[in-house]
Structures are given as structure tokens and as C-alpha cells.
Amino acid sequence: MMPFMRTTIDIKDAILDALKERAHLEKRPMTKVVNDVLEKGLAAPTKQTKKVRLKTYGLGIRPAFRGMSLNQVYDQLETEDHLRVAEE
Numbered sequence: 001m002m003p004f005m006r007t008t009i010d011i012k013d014a015i016l017d018a019l020k021e022r023a024h025l026e027k028r029p030m031t032k033v034v035n036d037v038l039e040k041g042l043a044a045p046t047k048q049t050k051k052v053r054l055k056t057y058g059l060g061i062r063p064a065f066r067g068m069s070l071n072q073v074y075d076q077l078e079t080e081d082h083l084r085v086a087e088e
Contacts, residue, residue, distance in 0.1 A: 004031070 011019075023033040065073050 019030065019033055019037065022037075023030045026033065061073070065076065068076070
């Protein structure tokens with residue numbers, strides 16, 4: 001028999017209720033049910049994320065605006081438009 005270590009953890013009420021229900025239905029001690037559920041969960045394969053490649057498109061932005069955030073570009077364009085209107 002494997003040695004056990006006593007510990008305290010916080011479990012959501014719904015999960016605790018489900019564990020108690022399973023222990024009751026299987027007529028097994030809560031400790032064994034919790035250990036079995038944890039072992040199965042840890043043995044499950046981990047979800048690996050796939051790398052996603054996105055196709056990029058040139059926007060035709062002037063070199064002066066490259067590297068700027070969209071807010072900065074908007075502010076610059078708004079300033080240029082304001083100056084152009086003031087000159088008219």
C-alpha cells in the first residue's frame with residue numbers, strides 16, 4: 001500500500017458534492033475516490049497547443065508610420081488633417 005500524506009486543500013462546493021456522491025454510490029471511502037480521480041486526471045494527456053501561422057498583408061502604410069500603434073497613427077493622421085484644413 002502506498003504511503004499517504006495528509007494535506008488541506010480548498011475545493012469548490014460542487015466538486016466536493018460530486019466526490020461525496022461518487023464515494024456514496026461506489027460505497028468507497030472518500031480518500032480512495034479523491035486519489036483515484038486525481039490519478040486519472042494526472043494520467044490524462046496534456047493538451048498541447050498547435051502553432052498557428054497567419055498570412056500577413058501589407059497595408060501600404062507610409063514608412064514614417066511603421067512601428068506605431070494604431071492610436072498613434074490615428075492621432076498623426078488627425079493632426080495632419082487638422083493642419084491641412086487650417087492652411088485652406
